[in-house]
Amino acid sequence: MPGHRRRLLPDPAPAESPIVQPTASRSPVLLRIVAIAVTVGFAFPAGYLVWRNFTFHSDPLGVLFSERTRGPLLRTLRLAVLVSASTAVLGTALAWVTTRCDIPFRRMWQALLPLPLVFPTFIGAAALIRTLNPGGLLSDWLDNLGLVWDVEMRGLFGAWLALTLFTYPYVYLPVAARLRRLPGSAEETARLLGDRPLAIIRRVVLPQTATAISAGTLLVFLYAISDFGAVQLMRYDTVSRAIYTTRLNNQPVSMALSVILLVLAAVVVLVERGATRRFEHAAPVRSRSPVIYRLGRAKPIAVAFLAGSVALALLGPLASLADWAIDGIRLEASGGRDLLVGWDDVWAPTWHTAYGSILAAAVSVAVVLPAAHLVVHHRSRIGTAANAVIVSAFALPGILIGLALLFWTLKTDVGSHLRNTLVLLVFAYIVRFGGQTMRTSQVAVAAVSSRLTDAARTLGAGWGRRFRSLELPLMAPGLLAGGGLVMLSVMKELPITLLIAPFDFPTLTTKAFNSIEEAFVAEAGIWSGVLVVLSGVLTWLFIVRRADYFD
Amino acid sequence: MVLVPPVPLLSVQDVYKCFEGASVIEECSLEVGRGEMVSLLGPSGCGKTTLLRIIAGLERADRGTIHVAGTQVAGNGTWVRPEDRNVGMVFQDWALFPHLDVAKNVGYGVSRSKRSAEVANTLELVNLPGMQDRLPETLSGGQQQRVALARALAPQPTALLLDEPFSNLDSALRREVRAEVRRLLQTTGMTAVFVTHDREEALVLGDRVAVMDAGRIVQIGSPAEVYQEPASPWVASFIGDVSLYPAHADGPVAQTDFGSIPLLNARQGPVEVAVRPEEVELHSGDNGAGTHTVEEFEFQGADSMVTVTSPTGARLLARVSGTQSFAPGDRVCPSYAGPPAAAFARSGPG
Numbered sequence: 001m002p003g004h005r006r007r008l009l010p011d012p013a014p015a016e017s018p019i020v021q022p023t024a025s026r027s028p029v030l031l032r033i034v035a036i037a038v039t040v041g042f043a044f045p046a047g048y049l050v051w052r053n054f055t056f057h058s059d060p061l062g063v064l065f066s067e068r069t070r071g072p073l074l075r076t077l078r079l080a081v082l083v084s085a086s087t088a089v090l091g092t093a094l095a096w097v098t099t100r101c102d103i104p105f106r107r108m109w110q111a112l113l114p115l116p117l118v119f120p121t122f123i124g125a126a127a128l129i130r131t132l133n134p135g136g137l138l139s140d141w142l143d144n145l146g147l148v149w150d151v152e153m154r155g156l157f158g159a160w161l162a163l164t165l166f167t168y169p170y171v172y173l174p175v176a177a178r179l180r181r182l183p184g185s186a187e188e189t190a191r192l193l194g195d196r197p198l199a200i201i202r203r204v205v206l207p208q209t210a211t212a213i214s215a216g217t218l219l220v221f222l223y224a225i226s227d228f229g230a231v232q233l234m235r236y237d238t239v240s241r242a243i244y245t246t247r248l249n250n251q252p253v254s255m256a257l258s259v260i261l262l263v264l265a266a267v268v269v270l271v272e273r274g275a276t277r278r279f280e281h282a283a284p285v286r287s288r289s290p291v292i293y294r295l296g297r298a299k300p301i302a303v304a305f306l307a308g309s310v311a312l313a314l315l316g317p318l319a320s321l322a323d324w325a326i327d328g329i330r331l332e333a334s335g336g337r338d339l340l341v342g343w344d345d346v347w348a349p350t351w352h353t354a355y356g357s358i359l360a361a362a363v364s365v366a367v368v369l370p371a372a373h374l375v376v377h378h379r380s381r382i383g384t385a386a387n388a389v390i391v392s393a394f395a396l397p398g399i400l401i402g403l404a405l406l407f408w409t410l411k412t413d414v415g416s417h418l419r420n421t422l423v424l425l426v427f428a429y430i431v432r433f434g435g436q437t438m439r440t441s442q443v444a445v446a447a448v449s450s451r452l453t454d455a456a457r458t459l460g461a462g463w464g465r466r467f468r469s470l471e472l473p474l475m476a477p478g479l480l481a482g483g484g485l486v487m488l489s490v491m492k493e494l495p496i497t498l499l500i501a502p503f504d505f506p507t508l509t510t511k512a513f514n515s516i517e518e519a520f521v522a523e524a525g526i527w528s529g530v531l532v533v534l535s536g537v538l539t540w541l542f543i544v545r546r547a548d549y550f551d
Numbered sequence: 552m553v554l555v556p557p558v559p560l561l562s563v564q565d566v567y568k569c570f571e572g573a574s575v576i577e578e579c580s581l582e583v584g585r586g587e588m589v590s591l592l593g594p595s596g597c598g599k600t601t602l603l604r605i606i607a608g609l610e611r612a613d614r615g616t617i618h619v620a621g622t623q624v625a626g627n628g629t630w631v632r633p634e635d636r637n638v639g640m641v642f643q644d645w646a647l648f649p650h651l652d653v654a655k656n657v658g659y660g661v662s663r664s665k666r667s668a669e670v671a672n673t674l675e676l677v678n679l680p681g682m683q684d685r686l687p688e689t690l691s692g693g694q695q696q697r698v699a700l701a702r703a704l705a706p707q708p709t710a711l712l713l714d715e716p717f718s719n720l721d722s723a724l725r726r727e728v729r730a731e732v733r734r735l736l737q738t739t740g741m742t743a744v745f746v747t748h749d750r751e752e753a754l755v756l757g758d759r760v761a762v763m764d765a766g767r768i769v770q771i772g773s774p775a776e777v778y779q780e781p782a783s784p785w786v787a788s789f790i791g792d793v794s795l796y797p798a799h800a801d802g803p804v805a806q807t808d809f810g811s812i813p814l815l816n817a818r819q820g821p822v823e824v825a826v827r828p829e830e831v832e833l834h835s836g837d838n839g840a841g842t843h844t845v846e847e848f849e850f851q852g853a854d855s856m857v858t859v860t861s862p863t864g865a866r867l868l869a870r871v872s873g874t875q876s877f878a879p880g881d882r883v884c885p886s887y888a889g890p891p892a893a894a895f896a897r898s899g900p901g
Contacts, residue, residue, distance in 0.1 A: 449646075451644065451646040452648060454604075454607075454609050454633075454646065455640070455646040455702075456634075456659065457608075457609065457633040457634045458608075458609070458633055458634070458636075458638060458639060458640040458660075458703070459639075459659050459702065460660050460706060461634055461660070469648075469651075469659075470648060473650050474649070474650060
């Protein structure tokens with residue numbers, strides 16, 4: 001749809017006499033049945049986990065409140081709070097500098113700053129370890145200058161730094177989008193009334209971006225409690241890592257921890273619901289031209305801040321991945337050590353990654369569409385309920401979905417048929433990430449307004465022609481956007497893939513993770529490099545170019 | 552005079568429609584002759600758009616029948632789908648297909664074989680040559696409006712329905728586009744019904760005006776009829792500025808405290824007379840003498856609107872030439888200098 005892409009959001013209805021709303025007609029029965037079935041699917045892993053926890057052994061509450069679970073819980077909370085705080089500050093500051101200050105190369109910074117999203121956290125964490133640990137790139141380099149660096153990347157500090165650097169875009173993107181849309185007039189008024197820039201930020205800008213900041217920060221909080229990759233590599237024993245390590249030898253503890261994590265995620269979802277309701281009145285207006293502040297002598301500081309962030313979160317990790325791969329290839333060329341990857345071997349995991357993520361994306365879009373349609377065009381109660389469940393499932397940490405489905409296939413007859421199948425893996429991906437398509441699907445469905453189909457009907461177009469010529473092309477951009485987000489997420493997914501992927505279905509993430517854990521550095525560099533390039537392309541297509549969409 | 556077209560091209564009989572228990576259209580009937588242009592005028596929410604959508608087939612009436620060119624399309628168990636009615640419609644926000652260029656929008660309703668010729672013709676007709684490849688969002692409001700019109704006209708519909716077609720244009724453009732559309736519909740001889748809440752638009756464009764209120768058509772007639780012979784006080788004030796002035800009728804004449812006013816229909820007893828402001832003349836009283844007091848004076852350029860009050864507190868609007876000037880507090884003598892006026896029964900002393 002060339003030229004149509006920018007009109008992703010539906011036009012507001014004209015202010016004059018109200019357009020006759022499509023009657024809240026009864027939705028087609030088939031659509032409702034499909035929506036209910038999909039909802040049950042999305043709720044299944046969490047439901048199974050709870051049910052199992054309370055039927056599996058005699059003293060669920062005893063384990064739930066034991067010493068074994070308290071430590072991981074406290075660590076998870078500590079990490080999540082620290083990461084949320086630091087990303088809120090970092091993301092907001094970066095957004096403000098790139099949208100409101102007279103910095104050079106603005107477009108370049110705006111394109112680079114979301115890109116740390118291309119790193120799965122475990123790859124980012126591995127790269128940080130490799131770069132910043134004593135003996136890593138940075139300390140080698142500092143050694144040459146005669147400086148000593150002995151901060152070790154481990155535990156809380158390492159996990160905090162890794163998560164902050166690789167999740168701040170979740171705050172940066174919505175805040176920057178909001179700042180771009182805020183009308184400059186409010187800031188100009190404050191200025192005319194005598195406020196200095198700092199006062200304007202505090203009294204005008206921050207209150208108006210509060211929704212965006214809090215939404216982004218909540219997303220980061222959710223990410224931090226569910227993260228498995230970074231904490232595993234940094235050896236910081238949070239709930240999700242503890243679940244992983246106890247899943248085989250101490251299932252009651254593993255189960256109890258899962259329920260704790262589930263409750264934590266549910267709390268975040270509830271807070272999010274409450275927050276969006278409270279802030280609903282904040283209406284963004286497309287701004288003519290935002291106010292730009294002259295930094296003057298502070299400009300070098302601002303540029304250094306941007307450059308430092310990009311260097312730490314993007315260039316450093318990329319350099320160390322390249323460093324690993326090149327080292328390994330050079331070593332093999334000189335006959336030092338054979339690489340454990342032949343070039344032929346790269347193809348299969350790459351294909352698996354692409355295949356799995358495309359499949360999950362396509363099916364996600366298809367199964368979410370009925371619910372989106374019910375919500376937008378029929379204002380149906382079933383649609384609303386399905387919407388809530390599907391979107392909330394996005395808060396489910398992957399490790400929980402993986403664990404629930406793993407146990408299900410191990411402990412039940414029905415489940416055993418699906419053990420080690422691609423079907424189960426894709427199902428898990430959809431439950432985990434399908435919710436991401438809900439909003440874009442709703443936008444897609446809403447793009448086919450009843451006025452347009454009415455117009456087509458008065459011009460003599462029947463059902464088939466309307467679908468071909470209107471509905472499909474109008475929905476396509478929204479559906480593609482949703483599918484792209486799912487693809488990107490699935491590509492970077494680790495714990496689900498680790499737990500339930502078929503044995504003969506290695507993906508780039510599992511290959512990279514195993515290579516890192518077994519310290520095959522060169523191989524890790526190659527797997528990660530391919531993965532980062534793939535996800536980089538998708539991030540560019542579906543996130544950076546659509547940055548405005550995140551408001 | 553009541554104009555009843557000999558062969559109605561479009562006929563709406565006793566249409567009734569309710570949404571969720573509340574009626575929005577109550578027993579509406581309307582006949583439109585070939586080549587005639589009827590404006591449906593009413594305030595927001597009076598059901599005029601719903602009536603239009605029922606004619607198009609986009610809503611189903613609960614009762615009543617609709618005929619298009621002699622064929623029954625709805626009612627008594629008959630139902631012709633909107634796509635088979637051959638009735639064109641121009642939507643309030645034009646509803647252009649955002650992903651199709653102008654040529655594809657205009658050609659949407661035309662069969663493939665005739666498409667390119669018809670598109671070129673129609674674009675010529677609406678004065679949009681050379682715009683075929685543009686996407687709707689790149690066009691100005693006036694241009695989008697013309698594309699919407701062209702799209703509705705291209706399949707050569709039996710009749711054209713227009714839903715507030717000018718409300719999305721700014722006022723300067725509106726007058727220009729309005730005149731253009733009228734010329735266009737007249738030259739093509741198109742039968743048209745259009746909905747508006749703008750009384751000036753309704754009077755200028757309609758061969759006849761149907762005034763709607765709360766789901767009913769309360770008066771149908773030529774623009775002059777509706778303006779000069781309103782059927783009710785509500786119509787009188789909805790269709791233009793008016794003073795409903797207390798008077799005492801005695802046959803064909805009503806007596807007011809500033810003189811007598813001829814009446815359209817003979818009446819007896821207390822009435823209120825619909826007095827249009829342009830039919831009132833104001834004379835400065837000599838030496839501060841005068842029956843009425845100026846309360847408000849609004850200079851509007853070519854003329855001025857003056858509000859005066861009688862000793863009993865009745866208010867009277869007068870439109871005077873822009874060269875006349877008054878100030879609040881001035882004493883004046885109004886007089887009536889117009890055609891016979893409509894009068895409505897009034898309770899209370901007169």
